Amino acid sequence: xxxxxxxxxxxxxxxxxxxxxxxxxxxxxxxxQPVAARLLDERLVLFRTGDGAVSVARxxxxxxxxxxxxGRLENGELVCHYHGFRYNGCGQCVGIxxxxxxxxxxxxxxxxxxxxxxxxxxxxxxxxxxxxPFPEFHxxxxxxxxxxxxxxxDLAAAAGRQMEGFLDVSHFAFVHVASFGxxxxxxxxxxxxxxxxxxxxxxxxxTVSNYPVHLKHLNPPGFQWRRLFETWLPFTAKLTVFFxxxxxxxxxxxxxxxxxxxxxxxxxxxxxxxxxxPLQATLxxxxxxxxxxxxxxxxxYPEDLPIDLQEEVHIRADKSSITYRQGLAxxxxxxxxxx
Numbered sequence: 001x002x003x004x005x006x007x008x009x010x011x012x013x014x015x016x017x018x019x020x021x022x023x024x025x026x027x028x029x030x031x032x033q034p035v036a037a038r039l040l041d042e043r044l045v046l047f048r049t050g051d052g053a054v055s056v057a058r059x060x061x062x063x064x065x066x067x068x069x070x071g072r073l074e075n076g077e078l079v080c081h082y083h084g085f086r087y088n089g090c091g092q093c094v095g096i097x098x099x100x101x102x103x104x105x106x107x108x109x110x111x112x113x114x115x116x117x118x119x120x121x122x123x124x125x126x127x128x129x130x131x132x133p134f135p136e137f138h139x140x141x142x143x144x145x146x147x148x149x150x151x152x153x154d155l156a157a158a159a160g161r162q163m164e165g166f167l168d169v170s171h172f173a174f175v176h177v178a179s180f181g182x183x184x185x186x187x188x189x190x191x192x193x194x195x196x197x198x199x200x201x202x203x204x205x206x207t208v209s210n211y212p213v214h215l216k217h218l219n220p221p222g223f224q225w226r227r228l229f230e231t232w233l234p235f236t237a238k239l240t241v242f243f244x245x246x247x248x249x250x251x252x253x254x255x256x257x258x259x260x261x262x263x264x265x266x267x268x269x270x271x272x273x274x275x276x277x278p279l280q281a282t283l284x285x286x287x288x289x290x291x292x293x294x295x296x297x298x299x300x301y302p303e304d305l306p307i308d309l310q311e312e313v314h315i316r317a318d319k320s321s322i323t324y325r326q327g328l329a330x331x332x333x334x335x336x337x338x339x
Contacts, residue, residue: 001127004041008260014040016332018127020234021134022256023266025122026149030054034078036069038258042126044113045069049089050076056124057091058111068110119252119268120149133198135232137268139250145270148279150286153265157297159235159255160305162263164324165293166237166253167229169204170317175296179288182208182216188317199231199327202320210241210249212285220244229320233327247273261303265290307333 003014017040024037025046034047036059045059045068055078059067066082073079077094078087086095091110096102116123119140125132139145155162165171173186191204204227209219226242235255240248254266267286306312307329314322 004043007041009040010334013333015127017234017257019125019129019132021116021123021125021132022235023121023123023254024056024256024264026152026266027054027117027120027122030122032073034069034071034073036067039124040126040257041259043067044124045078046115046122047073047078047089048076053089054115054117054122055089055091056113056115056122057087060110061085062093062108062110120147121254121266121268133232135236135238135252135254136230137238137250137252139248139270139272140252140268142270142272145248145250145272146275148269148271148282148286150267150269150283153267153290153294155263155265155294155297156261157263157294157300158261158303158305159257159263160328161297161300161303162255162265162293163231163235163237163253164305164321165297166239166255167202167231167320167324168318169206169227169320170315171296172208175292176289178213179285179292180208180210180212190316191319193319193323195323196230199233199237200320200323201231202229202323203227204229210243231324231327233324234331234333243273245273247271249273 003011007014022039024039024044025035029035030046030048034045037044037046043059044056046054046056048054059069061068061080061082063083063085066080068078068080071079071081084097085093087110088094091112093104093108096104113124113126119137140147170188172181173183177183185208189206191202194201205224208225209216210225211218223244228240229237231237235257237253239251243249249271252268256264256266258264307325309322309325
């Protein structure tokens with residue numbers, strides 16, 4: 001296995017991460033032109049074939065090394081902008097304009113990767129070493145839910161740091177005081193953490209309302225807010241927030257590691273309440289919360305997420321992050337792995 005050029009990961013960490021599924025683009029981004037993406041330092045090109053299916057390949061024409069994402073689509077085929085070489089959805093070269101009648105060398109076949117289109121996103125994995133758990137977000141396809149697809153969040157930070165921050169419950173009263181946190185309610189009740197085949201579940205109950213600051217008056221007195229976190233290692237988690245009157249809010253946090261310290265976070269959201277309300281308020285609130293987290297995550301030091309639990313101090317409220325780091329260690333990631 002050849003690592004990407006100028007790879008920012010150690011070989012062991014890249015090999016540990018590459019078999020998992022990550023989102024690399026929105027479905028609506030990939031239409032009638034090829035789209036460039038990057039995952040684990042690998043440059044990718046995404047394009048739709050004639051039947052509408054998405055293909056993912058290494059973004060490199062095998063003739064003279066031009067990026068295929070700078071090309072175009074014609075009749076469901078990817079056309080290189082340098083010499084017009086044509087590739088089908090399987091990555092096979094099917095046309096060389098300079099020699100239209102000559103046989104095409106068999107090695108003119110792109111390195112391709114599997115693609116799945118789920119939750120408004122296009123997912124891929126760079127290495128197949130057997131079945132890999134795929135994040136479950138069945139509410140997205142439930143007609144009783146409203147679907148919201150915010151813009152992705154670009155971070156100059158490691159995916160592991162972002163993921164750990166998403167799972168953290170003790171920063172609400174400090175980082176999110178302007179959005180939904182309650183400065184006078186910082187205490188973290190004890191909560192259970194349960195291992196699962198794909199990661200773990202953390203079931204957190206507290207009195208911290210999930211309503212925005214300007215809507216806190218809607219909180220029923222004494223209501224217990226349940227937040228259920230479900231993870232799919234290494235970098236995807238689903239948060240379910242239990243609202244009053246059987247309301248459910250589901251947030252999928254999918255941190256896609258562009259490189260060791262660059263991350264693109266995709267956040268599909270759905271809810272079964274306020275389905276007729278304008279979406280802009282939801283988009284604005286989500287942007288505010290993730291902007292507050294971004295300010296912290298991009299300044300954390302060390303940039304590497306310490307896998308060795310002795311390297312940072314932990315408290316009882318850190319159950320989720322402790323379990324998360326232990327899970328990354330079991331994947332075979334290095335002691336100071338961050339991305």
